[in-house]
Amino acid sequence: MFGYAVADVSSLSEQASSQYRSVYCGICRSIRIRYGNASGMLLSYDLTLIPLLLGGLYPAESEMHESVCPMHPFHPRPTVTGSFTDYAADMNILLMHDKLLDDWRDDKNLIKFGLARAVGRSVAQVANRYPRQATAIADCLTGLAAAEQAGDPDPDAAGHWFGVLMGEILWLYQDEWTQTLQRFGYFLGKAIYYMDAEVDLQKDLKAQRYNPFAFVDKASRLAAIEDALGNAILAYSSLPVQNNDEILENILYKGIWKKYTLKHKGESVNDKGSLSDSGHTPNGNRG
Amino acid sequence: MTKDPYQILGIPPTATEDEIKTAYRKLAKKYHPDLNPGDKQAEEKMREINDAYDRIKNKEKYASDAGYRSQTNTGYNQYGQYRGYGYGNPFGGGYAGSAGHEQESDELRAVFSYLQAGYYDQALYALSQVQNRTPQWYYYSAVAHAGKGETAAALNYARQAVNMRPDNMEYRALLQRLQQNGDIYRQQGSRYGFPLTRVSPLCISLCIGEALCSLFGRGGSFLLPFYFCL
Structure with a gap:
């Protein structure tokens, strides 16, 4: 479920793409400082969404610094710091921990188990600081696992839980935007869950693994993804986001299709030319 | 009662x-x-x-x-706010x-x-x-x-x-x-390379009008579609 809430950097303006990078650097820095250098390895680009969105909504809480890091020791880079990058770093720790344990269960990769153990103590710390989010993540992963195990043919059963998870980690303050952020997160989470299902469909069917789209035809699958994204966009447009608009829109309209586009690159030629060169069209097979 | x-x-x-x-x-x-x-x-x-x-x-x-369905529907009442993002009931009323x-x-x-x-x-x-x-x-x-x-x-x-x-x-x-929310998404995302193959422009304006109406309540549902046609 990672690698979907990312921007398509090639189509960002120079300014936006450097802002995007500095937010990423900010989360990475926050993780390394508070949880050790090794934890920086676990960073996912997806969580940049949190400081981008919350920083856009509450602009006063972010600062810009220059900092160096192990990856770029000699060239200081602009880095966004503040409560939202710290928060994203914490959520990253929580989610990565679960993902590592999940991967370990799936493929018995010892490195992943070791990493999970290494961040174990930090996880308890974060869970203490953000009990609501930690409980929500645990509840949602339980709900998700139950829906997957039951093999529910209705995609919404599992999608719902990933939506709730996103909805809960995307809001931080109880204020007039809480509900809209929840709604935005809910549908974005659903969209990500469906996108992942779509991208992995053939693989899952072959391995006889659960896939929520196993009984859904292609047109309906894409319609489900677009419906979730449409709902997310409607919620997003009622948020007075003052900064990062370009990056957030890029994520929602373009970046989120990146893995899908990559997977369908070879097919684009056969599609009656309805697909553009970039291959970025989710609806080529629609009649 | x-x-x-x-x-x-x-x-x-x-x-x-x-x-x-x-x-x-x-x-x-x-x-x-x-x-x-x-x-x-x-x-x-x-x-x-x-x-x-x-x-x-x-x-x-x-x-x-x-079964897990009843569990998930009743056991996690604290997430009740995430239910009811439905499309409403065409048979209701x-x-x-x-x-x-x-x-x-x-x-x-x-x-x-x-x-x-x-x-x-x-x-x-x-x-x-x-x-x-x-x-x-x-x-x-x-x-x-x-x-x-x-x-x-x-x-x-x-x-x-x-x-x-x-x-x-x-x-x-x-x-x-x-499909109306998906249509809005595709329409607004057209500048990111979404071609519009399925619906005519008129219908899109209607769909967007309707969707916005559902955001703002029923009040302007007669006017908004026309507004979006202009």
Whole structure:
């Protein structure tokens, strides 16, 4: 479920793409400082969404610094710091921990188990600081696992839980935007869950693994993804986001299709030319 | 105000599932709005019967079914705010008569009553008991899922209904309605390379107008579509 809430950097303006990078650097820095250098390895680009969105909504809480890091020791880079990058770093720790344990269960990769153990103590710390989010993540992963195990043919059963998870980690303050952020997160989470299902469909069917789209035809699958994204966009447009608009829109309209586009690159030629060169069209097979 | 549901259905509390179902069907047939057009009393009675049946069924379901669905629906009430992002009920409010539907079985008539009352879980349960999957079955399944906010499933069923009966305007209208948010997404994302293949520009403006109306309440629903055409 990672690698979907990312921007398509090639189509960002120079300014936006450097802002995007500095937010990423900010989360990475926050993780390394508070949880050790090794934890920086676990960073996912997806969580940049949190400081981008919350920083856009509450602009006063972010600062810009220059900092160096192990990856770029000699060239200081602009880095966004503040409560939202710290928060994203914490959520990253929580989610990565679960993902590592999940991967370990799936493929018995010892490195992943070791990493999970290494961040174990930090996880308890974060869970203490953000009990609501930690409980929500645990509840949602339980709900998700139950829906997957039951093999529910209705995609919404599992999608719902990933939506709730996103909805809960995307809001931080109880204020007039809480509900809209929840709604935005809910549908974005659903969209990500469906996108992942779509991208992995053939693989899952072959391995006889659960896939929520196993009984859904292609047109309906894409319609489900677009419906979730449409709902997310409607919620997003009622948020007075003052900064990062370009990056957030890029994520929602373009970046989120990146893995899908990559997977369908070879097919684009056969599609009656309805697909553009970039291959970025989710609806080529629609009649 | 809450009468004993068993009393309403005229059965003892010890009644078996079959007895409950039979009693419900008998009453539903008698008071179904289709057979009593315009009769407010029958409508009220039908609602009462549905409610009673719902309460009995739910009691059973929640008492005995340790299945994950009931767990996920009742066990995590703190996430209740995430339910009800549905598309609303096309049968709610005014009665959207099913007189024109091709020979509808008793089972589907019961489903219709549930849908009308907004009892989507009951409707889905009743649907799951039906063997014969007619286009109407797919249509009702779509409505029930849409009512629960389960749009992915709703889209899938609505599309199958339309595929089986491409000329049915009711089916098509539902599918179109379910696709309206996706249409907004594609339309607004067109500058990111989304070609518009499915809907005409006019329809898009209508769809966006409608969607915005649903955001702002019903007030401007007549004006907004025209505004977006300009």
